[in-house]
Amino acid sequence: MNLADKVQALYAEYGALKGVTIEIYKQLIAVSVKNKAASATIFLQGAQLAEYKQAGERPLLWLSDQCDYQVGKPLRGGIPICWPWFGDLAKNPDQVKDQISLDVVPAHGLVRDQEWCLADVKLIDSETTLIKLELDVQPSDLWPFPALLKLEVTVGRSLSMNFEVINTGDKAFSFTSALHSYFNIAGIERVEVLGLEGVEYIDTLKDWRLSCSNNPLRVSSEVDRIYKNLSGVVLINDPGFVRQIEVTSHNAPDLVVWNPWAEKAKRLSNFADQAFHKMLCLENAHLLDNLQTLAPDQSFSMGLNCRVSIT
Template sequence: MNLAQQLQHLYSEFGHIEGIHIELHKELIAVAVNNSAAKALIFLQGGQVAEYQAHGHSKTLWLSSSNRYQQGQPLRGGIPISWPWFGQLAQNPKAITAQFDAAAQPPAHGFARNNLWQLDSITPVSSSQTQLKLSYELAAEQQALWPYASRLELTITVGEQLELNLVVTNTGSKPFSYSSALHSYYAVGDISRCQVSGLEEQRYIDKLDNEQVKTQQGLLSISSETDRIYQHSRLQQKELPTIRLIDKEQQQQTLIHSSGSHSTVVWNPWRNKAQHLNNFADDDYQQMLCIETANVGEDIVTLAPRQSRQLQLAIKPQPLSAT
C-alpha cells in the first residue's frame, strides 16, 4: 500500500477511538495518543515511541528537531529499537557477528528501527491508560542480513508512566543470538545539572578508554563525552536496580525500571562528536541523555527454536521534591 492507502486503512481501523489521531509527518505515519494522564507519539517505522509527556510534567523523551522523517531513515530521539545487533555489527560478540557475511555493510543498531511495523491493536484500558500493540515479523531469508525466521512484538502502554514490553520469538528451526536495546533518549533541561543514581558500585565498560572495565563511584554526572556499558551481575541481582535521572534544572526526576536484561548503556556525544552526528544539532547534547535498557556486551541473548525473550522498560516522571 502507498501512504494514502495506509492512512485510509488506519483511519478506518482506529480513527474512531477517543484520544487517537493518525498523523503523517512528511513520509512517516505516526499514532498520536492523548488521554487524561499523558500524551505520546508513536511512529510505525521502527515501532518507535518518539514523544512522551505526562500531564503536569516536562517532556520525558528528547526528539531531535533536525529529523527529516524519511522512509528507511531512523529518527534521532525517543526510543528507537536496536535489534538484532547493537551499535556497529563488528563490535558485537563473536556469537552474533559469526551469523553474518563478513562482506556485508550493515546499518548501525540493526534494521528493526528502519522498517515498517504492523499496528495490531489500540485499546483504551481506562481514561488514563492507552495500550498499543505492534509487531514485526521476518520469514527466513526475507532480510538479506538476517537468515532467521523471527517475530518481534511490542506492547506500549501510555499512562502516568510509559511502559514498553518487547518480546522476541524465534519462529524458525535453528537457534540464533542477538543484541538489543530500547535506546531511550531522555530530555533534560541542562546536562551539566543532571545526575544519575542507581548505578553506584556497578562495573562498566568504558568505550572511550580502550574498553577498560571500571567501577562507578557515587552518582554519575556528565561533563564530557560518555559511552559506557554497565554490566550488572547476574549472580547478585535478580533484577536491575531502579535508575533515577535527576534533573535539577527542570526540578524533575525520571524513574527508570527495566527487566529482561543485565546491561544499561549511558551515552552522551558531548560537544565535538555532536558536530558530526546525523539529525543532531551542535548543541543538542546539552538537552539529552541516553540511558538504554539493553542486552549488549556479555549480556547477549540466544534463542532456541520457538523460544521467546522479553525486554521491559517502565519510565515514570516525578517532581524532584518527591524524593
C-alpha cells in the same frame, strides 16, 4: 499500498477510538494517543516512540528538531529499538557476528528503518492506553533467520514498554538488543544519575576498560559506558526541570549511558551542534556476555518502565 491508503485503513480501524489520531509526518505515519494521564506518539517505522508526556508536564523524551521523517531513515531521539545487534556489529559477540555474511551493515541492527504493523490500540481505562505493534522479519542477506517481533507500549501515569522476540524458524539464532532511550533534560551539566554507584562498567572511550565508581554520575565530557548486570532503579536527577526520571528495567541487565558532547555532536546526522546539552541516553539492554540465543519456537522479552516525579 500507498501512504494515503495506509492512513485510510488505519483510520477505519482505530480512528473512532477516543484520543487516538493517525498522523503523517512527511513520509512517515505516526499514531498519537491521549488520555487523562498522558499523551504519546509512536511511528510505524521502527516502532519508534517519539514522544511521551504526562498531563501538564514537560516531554519525557528528547527528539531532534532536525529529523527529516523520510522512509528508510531512522529518527534521532525518542526510543529506537536496536535488534539483532547493538551499535557496531564488529563490537558484538562472535555468536552474533558469525551469523552475518555481509561486510557492510547498519549500526544498531535492521529494524529501525522497517515499517511495523499496528496490531492493536486499546483504551484500558480513562488514564491508560495500550499500543501494540508487530514486525514479521523474513530471512534476507542481512539477517538469515525468520522471527516475529512484538512491542507493547502502555501510556498512562508511567510509560511502560515490552519488546518480545519470537523465533519462528527451524534454526537457533543469537542476538543483542536495546531500548535506546533519549531523555529530555534541562541541561547536561547539572544532571546527575543515581543508582549506578558501585556498578562495574565498560568504558568504550578508554579501550573498553572495566571501571567502577562509588559516586553519582555527572557528565562533563563525552560518555559511552556499558554498565553490567545492573539491578534496581536508576534515577536522572534534573534540577533544571525540577524533576526526577525513574527508570526501571525488566530482563535487561545492561545499561548504556551515552552523550556525544560537543565534538562528536558536530559529526552526527540529524543532530544540532548544541543539542547534546538537552539529552542523555540511558539504554536498557542485554549486550556482550548477556546476549540471548533462541531455539525454534522460543521467545524472549525485555522492557522498561519510566516514571516522572517532581522534586
